[in-house]
Amino acid sequence: MKRIYALAFLSALFLSAAIFSCSKEDKNPVSGDEGQTVALAAVKVNTDALYDDVSMEVLQVNTDAGLSAQPTSVNACATITVSSTDPAIWPKTVTIDYGTAGCTGVNGFVRKGKIIYTLSKKLINTGAVLNVTFDNYNVNGYKLEGTYTITNNGSANGLNVSVQLVGGVVTYPAGNSYTKETNTTWVQTAGQGTLTALDDEYDVSGNGTVSSSGNKLTATSKGNLHRTVVCPNTVSGILDLTYNNIAGTLDFGSGTCDKSALLTVAGKQYTVTLP
Numbered sequence: 001m002k003r004i005y006a007l008a009f010l011s012a013l014f015l016s017a018a019i020f021s022c023s024k025e026d027k028n029p030v031s032g033d034e035g036q037t038v039a040l041a042a043v044k045v046n047t048d049a050l051y052d053d054v055s056m057e058v059l060q061v062n063t064d065a066g067l068s069a070q071p072t073s074v075n076a077c078a079t080i081t082v083s084s085t086d087p088a089i090w091p092k093t094v095t096i097d098y099g100t101a102g103c104t105g106v107n108g109f110v111r112k113g114k115i116i117y118t119l120s121k122k123l124i125n126t127g128a129v130l131n132v133t134f135d136n137y138n139v140n141g142y143k144l145e146g147t148y149t150i151t152n153n154g155s156a157n158g159l160n161v162s163v164q165l166v167g168g169v170v171t172y173p174a175g176n177s178y179t180k181e182t183n184t185t186w187v188q189t190a191g192q193g194t195l196t197a198l199d200d201e202y203d204v205s206g207n208g209t210v211s212s213s214g215n216k217l218t219a220t221s222k223g224n225l226h227r228t229v230v231c232p233n234t235v236s237g238i239l240d241l242t243y244n245n246i247a248g249t250l251d252f253g254s255g256t257c258d259k260s261a262l263l264t265v266a267g268k269q270y271t272v273t274l275p
Contacts, residue, residue: 034266037243040217041250041263043178044210045272047170050142051182053109055150055163058117058132061096077103078111091120098137113137126154141173146180158188159202182208184221191229201228204237218242222249231257241265 061080079097098111105111114135121128132148146168153160164183171177184206191200203224210217218241225237234252241248248265250272263270 033244033246034268036215037217037241037246037248037265038263038270040210040212040215040243041219041241041248041265041272043212044180044208044217044219047168047178047180047210048182048208050139050144050170051148051165051168053139054115054132054144054148057096057105057111057115058130058150059123061094062117062119062123062130077105091118093118109139111137111139123150123152126152128152138171143169143171145169145171153185155187158192158200160187161185165208176212178210178212180208180210182206184208189226197229199229201226203227204234216243219250225252226255228257233257233259234261 061078077098079095079099081095081097083093094117096115096117098113098115100112102110102112115132115137116135117130117132119128119130123130128151130150132150134144134146137144147166148168149162149164149166151162151164153162162183162185165181168180168182169177170180184204187203187205189201189203191197203226205221205224207218207220209219220240220242222238222240225234225239227234235257236255237252239250239252241250246266248263251262251264253261259273261272263272
């Protein structure tokens, strides 16, 4: 079960990448398609982090409710309802209700509304499918919508899950909104034989889109992105980015845990700073 906890821990770490800033040697403002590519790249990182936090909440509650393994402490911040409670009856529906006033989690994020998910069987079983929907749900003022699905692909050598977002919509506190879809696979590459999650590492591959007002950015992993539990940011790998006729890349480096990545758009380079 450390594998399930590890993915939740990774999601918590990746949410720390929600602040995204760019700088470059050329101080002239970026505009046109080039500027839109840079802006949507920032939205891509932000919104990925918000949905990663949903994974963290769902996987933790799933374990707390005894649907993955033995129950631990139930989340005291939210009201959790499981139907049916009969262990022989599947699928099950779980509602995580954070209320309307705001519920502050252990990582300091304030959540409101409901996350509702159905689970076909215990998530540790091969073929288990967990489908997430939202009821007026927001975190730190960002409203999330869509259907978010986690599927256990099964593996004899660590965690292997597919994560898909369909019909995603993120509405920012200022009122601007973005639609997005993602389809990724997480494969564990290290730490399978130990009890601690701190030595776990993952290869992540797949693609996703983010769009607003007819402007659409597509991001596809060039090979695998590599992530480790002990580092809050992706440590290596490249995302290929496409917006209209503009192509770019986001390069996370060669394996060092640091706070920067290199965004290249239309032959110009920008330093992406992650906290």
